[in-house]
Amino acid sequence: MFERVWRMMVKEFLQVLRNPRMVGVIFVAPMIQLVVFGYAATTDVRRVTTAVRDLDNTPESRELVERFVRSGYFLVAERAGDDARVRWLLDRGQAQLALCLDEGFGADLRGGRTARLQLIVDGTDSNTAAVVLGYAGRITGDYSGQVLAEGLARAAGAWQPPGGVELRARSWFNENLESRNFYVPGVVATITMLVTLILTSMAVVREREIGTMEQLMVTPISAAEFIAGKTLPFALIGVGDAVLIVLVGTLWFGVPLRGSLVLLFGSLLVFLTVALGVGLFISTLCQTQQQAMMSTFFFFFPAILLSGFMFPIANMPEPVQWLTYLDPLRYFLVIIRGVFLKGAGLAVLWPQIAALGVMGAAVFTLAAGRIRKTLA
Amino acid sequence: MSLRRLWAVARKEFLHVRRDARSLGMGIAMPVLLLCLFGWALTLDVDRVPLVVWDQCGSQSSRDLAAELAGSRYFALRGRAGSYAEIERAIDRREALGALVIPPDFDRRLWTGRGAPVQLIVDGSDANTATIASGYAQAAVRGYSQGVVLREIRRAGLRPPAPPLDPRARVWFNEDLTGRNYIIPGLIAVIMMVIAALLTALTVAREWERGTMEQLVSTPLKGPELVLGKLLPYFAIGMFDVLLAVLMGAFLFGVPMRGSLALLFAMAAVFLAGALSLGMLFSIVTRSQLLASQMAMVLTFLPAFLLSGLMYAIPNMPAGIRAVTYLVPARYFVHLLRGIYLKGVGLEVLAPEAALLAAFSAAMIALAMRKFRKKLT
Numbered sequence: 001m002f003e004r005v006w007r008m009m010v011k012e013f014l015q016v017l018r019n020p021r022m023v024g025v026i027f028v029a030p031m032i033q034l035v036v037f038g039y040a041a042t043t044d045v046r047r048v049t050t051a052v053r054d055l056d057n058t059p060e061s062r063e064l065v066e067r068f069v070r071s072g073y074f075l076v077a078e079r080a081g082d083d084a085r086v087r088w089l090l091d092r093g094q095a096q097l098a099l100c101l102d103e104g105f106g107a108d109l110r111g112g113r114t115a116r117l118q119l120i121v122d123g124t125d126s127n128t129a130a131v132v133l134g135y136a137g138r139i140t141g142d143y144s145g146q147v148l149a150e151g152l153a154r155a156a157g158a159w160q161p162p163g164g165v166e167l168r169a170r171s172w173f174n175e176n177l178e179s180r181n182f183y184v185p186g187v188v189a190t191i192t193m194l195v196t197l198i199l200t201s202m203a204v205v206r207e208r209e210i211g212t213m214e215q216l217m218v219t220p221i222s223a224a225e226f227i228a229g230k231t232l233p234f235a236l237i238g239v240g241d242a243v244l245i246v247l248v249g250t251l252w253f254g255v256p257l258r259g260s261l262v263l264l265f266g267s268l269l270v271f272l273t274v275a276l277g278v279g280l281f282i283s284t285l286c287q288t289q290q291q292a293m294m295s296t297f298f299f300f301f302p303a304i305l306l307s308g309f310m311f312p313i314a315n316m317p318e319p320v321q322w323l324t325y326l327d328p329l330r331y332f333l334v335i336i337r338g339v340f341l342k343g344a345g346l347a348v349l350w351p352q353i354a355a356l357g358v359m360g361a362a363v364f365t366l367a368a369g370r371i372r373k374t375l376a
Numbered sequence: 377m378s379l380r381r382l383w384a385v386a387r388k389e390f391l392h393v394r395r396d397a398r399s400l401g402m403g404i405a406m407p408v409l410l411l412c413l414f415g416w417a418l419t420l421d422v423d424r425v426p427l428v429v430w431d432q433c434g435s436q437s438s439r440d441l442a443a444e445l446a447g448s449r450y451f452a453l454r455g456r457a458g459s460y461a462e463i464e465r466a467i468d469r470r471e472a473l474g475a476l477v478i479p480p481d482f483d484r485r486l487w488t489g490r491g492a493p494v495q496l497i498v499d500g501s502d503a504n505t506a507t508i509a510s511g512y513a514q515a516a517v518r519g520y521s522q523g524v525v526l527r528e529i530r531r532a533g534l535r536p537p538a539p540p541l542d543p544r545a546r547v548w549f550n551e552d553l554t555g556r557n558y559i560i561p562g563l564i565a566v567i568m569m570v571i572a573a574l575l576t577a578l579t580v581a582r583e584w585e586r587g588t589m590e591q592l593v594s595t596p597l598k599g600p601e602l603v604l605g606k607l608l609p610y611f612a613i614g615m616f617d618v619l620l621a622v623l624m625g626a627f628l629f630g631v632p633m634r635g636s637l638a639l640l641f642a643m644a645a646v647f648l649a650g651a652l653s654l655g656m657l658f659s660i661v662t663r664s665q666l667l668a669s670q671m672a673m674v675l676t677f678l679p680a681f682l683l684s685g686l687m688y689a690i691p692n693m694p695a696g697i698r699a700v701t702y703l704v705p706a707r708y709f710v711h712l713l714r715g716i717y718l719k720g721v722g723l724e725v726l727a728p729e730a731a732l733l734a735a736f737s738a739a740m741i742a743l744a745m746r747k748f749r750k751k752l753t
Contacts, residue, residue: 019662021667029670040694040697042692044507047692090549109540114541117542118543118544122548122549123547123551124550124714126553127555127689129553131511137543140543165441165494165524166494166517167494167517169495169498171498171510172500173499173500177500177503177507178503181501182504199666206665286398288399289666291396293574294398297406297574301409301410305414312422312502314473315423316417316419334470
C-alpha cells in the first residue's frame, strides 16, 4: 500500500515539477503577495497633494499653510491663483486637497472675529478623503485652540481655566501600527490555500480530461491510495510555501513571531486538510480543467474577501457575518495572527482549531465518498 | 486573413462555450457575486468599535467621559474591566478591540490647569482599524474636553470668545464619501481582468493537451485567424459582463454616472481586447492548462486587485512599488473609470491613460499573434 501511494506521489511530483515554469510559479506567487502586502497594502495616508489658494497672504494665512506642511502629511503641489485653477488641478487628480483662504482671513483672526477658510477634498477615494479631513481638522483645531488660549489668557487674567482631558493612545501587539504585521502572517493562509486548492482540483480533473483516469482505474490502486497520492504532494508544496513565507516574513519584513512554531505548523496541517478536501470535492464536480479552475476561483474569491484578511468582519452586515463562519480561512487567520502578533497559545485558539478539524473531516469524507464512486 | 475562416473559428469556439454551460454561467455569476460583495458587504470604514472601560475614578465626570464615547456611532461599550489582565483577556477573545482607562485622580486633575490624562489601549494587529479608531477617540475626547472648559468659563462669569477658525470642508465628486462610489467603478476593471484571463487562459492550451490542435494545424487556418476567432466569443461575454456591471452599479448601488457612457464602453472594449489577449498569450506560451491558470492568477488577478489602486491608493505606496504599478494595465482603466463615473471628465483630461491602455491592448494582440506557432513540436 505504501509502495503504491509512494509511486502515485512520485508521479504527481514529476507532473508538477517537470515544467520549470511551474516551479517558478509555485514560489513566485508567494513572493509577489509578500512584496505587495509587505510594502504596498497600506491604508496610511501621506504625501497628500495640496493646492493652496491664498488670496490673503498675511502672516496669519502663511502660518496656517505652514502648519499644514509641517505636519508632514501634506505636500504643496501648487499655489493656485484662482478657483478655476483649483478646479483644473482637482479634475486632473493633481491635487487631492485645496486649501482656500480669502482676503480678510488674517484681519479677522487678529481682530478676534471668526476667520473662515475653505477646504475642498477630492472625495473619489472616500477612505483617503475621510483621513485627510481628519488631519486637516486636527491642524486647524490646534491652531484655533492656540489662538483661543492666548485670547483667554488675556481676558481671564488671574483666573485659570481647566486644562481639559488629554487622550494618550497606546497600541498593543503592534506597537508602531505597521500594516504589514497584519497582512504578512495572513499571506501564509491565502497562499497555501490557493496553491493546494488549484493543484489538487486540477490534478484529478486532468486525468479525467485527457483520459488517463481509465489507466489508473485498471491498476490495483484503491480509492484511499489514490486520494493520498493526489493530496500529499500538494500538502508538501503548501507547507514548503508556508515555510518560505514565514522565513521571509520574519527575517526580511521583521514581522514579530511571538507564539509557538509548533502550534503554527500544527494548525497549518489541520487547515490544509480543509483546503485539500475542498480541492478534491471541486474535482469530483468538474469534467474539464476549465471548469475546475473557474469553480476554484468561485470558491476562493468569496473565501478571501469574507475571511477578514483585508476587510474586517465586524463591519459586514449581520447575515454576511454568519456566512463567514463557513469560511475556513476565517479561522486560520485568527490562529495565525494570534500566534504571530499576540503569542496566543492553544488555550485561546482551540475553538478555531476545532472548527477547522470538523470542517476538514466533513469535506474530506464527502469528497472521498464521491471519488470512491467514480473509481469503483 | 480570410473573414470566412475567422468566422468559422469563432463559431466553433462559441459552440464550445455554449456546450459548457457551467463555465459560461460562472463567467457571468462571478462578476455579479463580486459586485454584490463589494457593494454590500465589504468596507474598510470603521464604526461600532467594541470597547471596554476601566474606570478607576468612578466619579460623575469619568462616567460622562465614557458616555461621550459610547454615544458616538464609532464606539460600542462592551462592559467594564477591572485590571489590565482583564483588558488583555477581552482583546484576546476578540470581545473588544480596545479599552479606555481612566486613572483614579481623573476628576481631581480635570479641574486644575494641568489637565487630566486618560489612556486608550487599542489592539494594533489590524493597523488600519486601530489608527482610525484612535482618531475617532481623539475627536470624541476633544469634544468632551472643550465642553468642560467652556462650561467652566461661563461659570466663572466670563464670556467665551468666538472660535478663531471656522474651516468649511467641502467634498467634491463623491459628496457624502460613499465607499461604494469609489469601489464599484474601479471594480469593473478588476472583474474584467479576472474574467478575461479566466476565460481565455485555457483555450489554446486545451487544444494542445487534448490533441485537437493537430486537427487545427492540418486546416488552411492561419495563426491570426485562430487567435482573433477564439477571442470573439469571449469578447462578447466580457462586454455582456460590463453591461451587467454598469446596470448593477446604476440601479442596485446607485453609483452616480456623470461622464459619457459611450466613452466608458469604448474604453472597456479596448481594455477587454488587451486582457483577453494577455490570457490567450499565457495559453499559447505554456501549452499547459495548469500552468496557464497559475500564471493568469499570479500575473493578472493579484496585480489587478492590489496594485491598480482599487483598494490601496497608489500615492501611499513606496516609490519602488509605485513604479511597478505603471506596468499594471488595470491601473489606467481604474483611473479612467473613476474619472468618467465620478468626475464626469472626458478624453480632454483622460487622454494619457486612454492612449496607454490602447498601446497595451495593441501590444498584447500583436504579441499573441506572433507567439502562436502553427507547428507541432
